[in-house]
Amino acid sequence: MSPPSKLVIASRESRLAMWQAENVRDRLAELYPQCVIEILGMTTRGDQILDRTLSKVGGKGLFVKELEVAMAEGRADLAVHSLKDMPMALPEGFVLAAVLEREDPRDAFVSNDYDSLAALPAGAIVGTSSLRRQALIAARFPQLVIKPLRGNLDTRLGKLDKGEYAAIILAAAGLKRLGLSERIKALIEPEQSLPAPGQGAMAIEICGGREDLLQVLAPLNHVPTEQAVTAERTLSRIFGGSCQIPLAAFATIDGPSMRLRAMIGTPDGLRTVTADLSGAANAPEALGQKIAEALERQDAAAILLACKDA
Numbered sequence: 001m002s003p004p005s006k007l008v009i010a011s012r013e014s015r016l017a018m019w020q021a022e023n024v025r026d027r028l029a030e031l032y033p034q035c036v037i038e039i040l041g042m043t044t045r046g047d048q049i050l051d052r053t054l055s056k057v058g059g060k061g062l063f064v065k066e067l068e069v070a071m072a073e074g075r076a077d078l079a080v081h082s083l084k085d086m087p088m089a090l091p092e093g094f095v096l097a098a099v100l101e102r103e104d105p106r107d108a109f110v111s112n113d114y115d116s117l118a119a120l121p122a123g124a125i126v127g128t129s130s131l132r133r134q135a136l137i138a139a140r141f142p143q144l145v146i147k148p149l150r151g152n153l154d155t156r157l158g159k160l161d162k163g164e165y166a167a168i169i170l171a172a173a174g175l176k177r178l179g180l181s182e183r184i185k186a187l188i189e190p191e192q193s194l195p196a197p198g199q200g201a202m203a204i205e206i207c208g209g210r211e212d213l214l215q216v217l218a219p220l221n222h223v224p225t226e227q228a229v230t231a232e233r234t235l236s237r238i239f240g241g242s243c244q245i246p247l248a249a250f251a252t253i254d255g256p257s258m259r260l261r262a263m264i265g266t267p268d269g270l271r272t273v274t275a276d277l278s279g280a281a282n283a284p285e286a287l288g289q290k291i292a293e294a295l296e297r298q299d300a301a302a303i304l305l306a307c308k309d310a
Contacts (some may be wrong), residue, residue, distance in 0.1 A: 083198030138269030236287025
């Protein structure tokens, strides 16, 4: 295989998205030093709509559609995404070419005045963009007020610093990637806040049929991360793969074995079902299907119906 002479990476223009695109660019430049690699920065619909929650305006696809159009039109060869921002089922004609090694998958508690969720006084306002986080916080701390928080990472931190929130919950991975670890007051362990499917992982999307690109990008794929997120995304896809559902899924691998933990709940945190199963790491889709069935045997259908009616 001869490396390409030029590659164009499509990316959102937020600081975190550009960091991710630059990280992939630099890794590809090491592999293929003769290749010219450019980044095409774009603003997506998801970046523009900041006054409503994603679940009300179209979901995760709002962050990727413009990038996919650029690839389909030949203006870009690949797109780099935070995997948790990607729809569980990609549009026809697009495939995941590589999943990079996962960063810290945990949620982070960020506050200028308090050390943890437990330290917040009753009535304190907590900001989050995620129904999953909302449900998990509401279940453990019903005395707190949870309000939507949209915008890129810097925008969210700015709203906290202006005093609009007593605390906000963010993905630890983004803060660490941008060198903002000092903003993290506490990391929330999966036992208290199970991560979203794909949280902490970066993914590379390409147009289907580009066998040349699959070979070029193969060295960037981290197999254990790919297996883990495949199990998580399989579960989410079975339940609709939407940010309208408070759903968590987190897989860990120990040798040939994979453990998958999952949760589905109502946004108010009053009704949740959980499951914790293990299976073969090299059969992630089977484990995702198995844990979906375990949730369905509980109250998952009724919870999903309640979410749709909300």
